[in-house]
Amino acid sequence: MKFLRLKPGHGEMVLAEGDVEIVEQERELIEAFRRELDAGMWAAVPTETHDGRREAELVKSFAEVPRDAERVIFFPRAAGGAPGTALF
């Protein structure tokens, strides 16, 4: 399982990588997961349904991450964008 983080000026960065079946590596993944959520990130798991549909799932804890997920993508929490300048 790989943890990726979307980053301005860089694109994605690999934060952590490990095998969830190996206790030590799973612990490191859990710590990295918590760190990112504490930093205000959202975590999404890209998924593919049986009929081949591509979707994504937001997860709030490591326990919610499917064991067979290959990637978890962290990205900054959504905020209402700036009200912006009206065109008219």
Next chain:
Amino acid sequence: MLFALGTAALVLTALVWELARPALRAGLARAYARAQRTLLAEASGHVLALDYDPGRERRAEQRARELLRSCVNEREWAMYRDLGFLRVWERSGARYAYLIYPHKPIVAYVPESGALLSEYCVAFPDHSRPYGSARLPDADDVLAKWMALAADERRLIADANMHLPGRQIDPDRVRRDLARLARWERERESLSVTAGNATRAGHPGLGGWGGRGSNNVRAT
């Protein structure tokens, strides 16, 4: 003679000064602003790369596009690559759809009539500003919106600032984009039919073009 030359030299100097003054003033203002930014950055304790590096941004966008490509289906990727935006259907049915633009509001519209419903202004600011900017690369911004919509449409819409159409994106531009999208889909359909015929005739053809339901029923 000497007096005339001296006068001419004085006039010439005055003219050159008058001509050069605006450029000098602008240059000084730029240098002052740069110094101010550097001081502010140092005062806030951030080590910032303030200079815009087009090479870095281009590489970031390239990475972001590869990641987007690996997350969405082939049809959606082709849509973003060719048109510069993604269309996503609403989760509970297909009564309306969203257009996802990079760093612009999400636009909701009715596919049947083309009526624009609203703009949802949402951003994913990275306050750590790793390279002096809080803005994700374009394709990452689109991916973040796509993931958030796919995973929890209601939550994203609730977090967004909602406006009437035309607040930030020109409605004429959106209509043009919808027309481009319709044209793009027709071209893909015809290519798909051609490829199907070629395959049936024993030729390798183009294969792999996804129809509306080929890979992601809801998403395009």
